[in-house]
Amino acid sequence: MAQTIRVAAAQCRTLDNTESTLKQLEAKAVEAARESVHLVLFPEVYLGGYPRSATFGAKIGERTAEGYPQYLKYYQGAIDLGDTPQGAEEAWVERRLPTNDGGRRGDGTREKLERIASDTGVYIVTGVLERSGGTLYCSMVYVDPSKGMVGKRRKVMPTGTERLVWGQGQPRTLKAISATLNGVKVCLAAAICWENYMPMLRQALYQQNVNLYLAPTADGRPTWVPLLQTIGFEGRTFVVSCNQAVQEDQLPDWITESERTDKYISRGGSCIVSPTGQVLAGPVWDKDAELLIHELDMEDCLRGRLDFDAAGSYSRNDSFHLSVAGLDLIPPP
Numbered sequence: 001m002a003q004t005i006r007v008a009a010a011q012c013r014t015l016d017n018t019e020s021t022l023k024q025l026e027a028k029a030v031e032a033a034r035e036s037v038h039l040v041l042f043p044e045v046y047l048g049g050y051p052r053s054a055t056f057g058a059k060i061g062e063r064t065a066e067g068y069p070q071y072l073k074y075y076q077g078a079i080d081l082g083d084t085p086q087g088a089e090e091a092w093v094e095r096r097l098p099t100n101d102g103g104r105r106g107d108g109t110r111e112k113l114e115r116i117a118s119d120t121g122v123y124i125v126t127g128v129l130e131r132s133g134g135t136l137y138c139s140m141v142y143v144d145p146s147k148g149m150v151g152k153r154r155k156v157m158p159t160g161t162e163r164l165v166w167g168q169g170q171p172r173t174l175k176a177i178s179a180t181l182n183g184v185k186v187c188l189a190a191a192i193c194w195e196n197y198m199p200m201l202r203q204a205l206y207q208q209n210v211n212l213y214l215a216p217t218a219d220g221r222p223t224w225v226p227l228l229q230t231i232g233f234e235g236r237t238f239v240v241s242c243n244q245a246v247q248e249d250q251l252p253d254w255i256t257e258s259e260r261t262d263k264y265i266s267r268g269g270s271c272i273v274s275p276t277g278q279v280l281a282g283p284v285w286d287k288d289a290e291l292l293i294h295e296l297d298m299e300d301c302l303r304g305r306l307d308f309d310a311a312g313s314y315s316r317n318d319s320f321h322l323s324v325a326g327l328d329l330i331p332p333p
Helices: 018-034 067-076 109-120 160-164 193-197 199-206 224-235 299-306
Strands: 004-011 039-041 123-132 135-144 148-154 177-181 184-190 212-214 238-241 245-247 264-273 279-285 290-297
Touching: 004 018, 004 184, 004 238, 004 264, 004 279, 018 039, 018 109, 018 123, 018 290, 109 123, 109 135, 109 148, 135 177, 135 184, 148 177, 193 199, 193 224, 199 224, 212 224, 224 238, 224 264, 224 279, 264 290, 279 290, 290 299
Parallel strands: 004 039, 039 123, 184 212, 212 238
Antiparallel strands: 004 290, 123 135, 135 148, 177 184, 238 264, 245 264, 264 279
């Protein structure tokens, strides 16, 4: 039996509020379902937004008064998924944490995403600006159409000035997820933006036998695509990456540093790459609300292991060892 699945990268920008963005996500999931897509990936912090060009009034050793209301607006637009600052992992996934009088934790976004996945039959992976306590996190959630939200991870190392407004996530959340798509067993995991430049982080995913490597990003430079080709070839895995295509005048009003032109300040570049490093679809530049779709033969990942297996025959694991605090690198069942 053919071991094929159809996947999509949704090059969509964050809209004015979470309600509007969720409606766009649902519309894209419906469109994906019409195209017989089994999994769709949305960009980094798609829900909540990427604060491109915002300074939050910060310099080294100094913060201006204007930065504090900026952070408040950004925080208020973030998503409360009902998790703890430390990350409750299975207890959160299995809804074993205390609830309010209505029997729920969070702001209801989790339940809305689960409904969309269930209604469309599409496996949804999306970036979320998550708030927990007083801290914001760059998170990814995995939403299975039959099981609901089966996993969540937080970016372990925000890049550059992202560290001003995003906390560091827990490396133990780099856990791969097992899924069945179109009757095909798939092992998937997400590395967020410049986490993909971290060789040991990539190896942590390879060691879990990931064959569908998801790389949501905010990097719209041409140098991004060669990195994805390296990951595909190195990990003998399919790579799906998506980014937002955003014009300067589409930024939120509270980002006052913008000149409000129609220039693209994030050009997109969403693409899909094969286990031999070939670009199968994309990259798509300067287009918003695009759904990039491709059919994948998952057995291509095994064919490529003939001459290279980064976590097996080529790893020299008798001499080189990788461990991640709190994470078992054994592939999921």
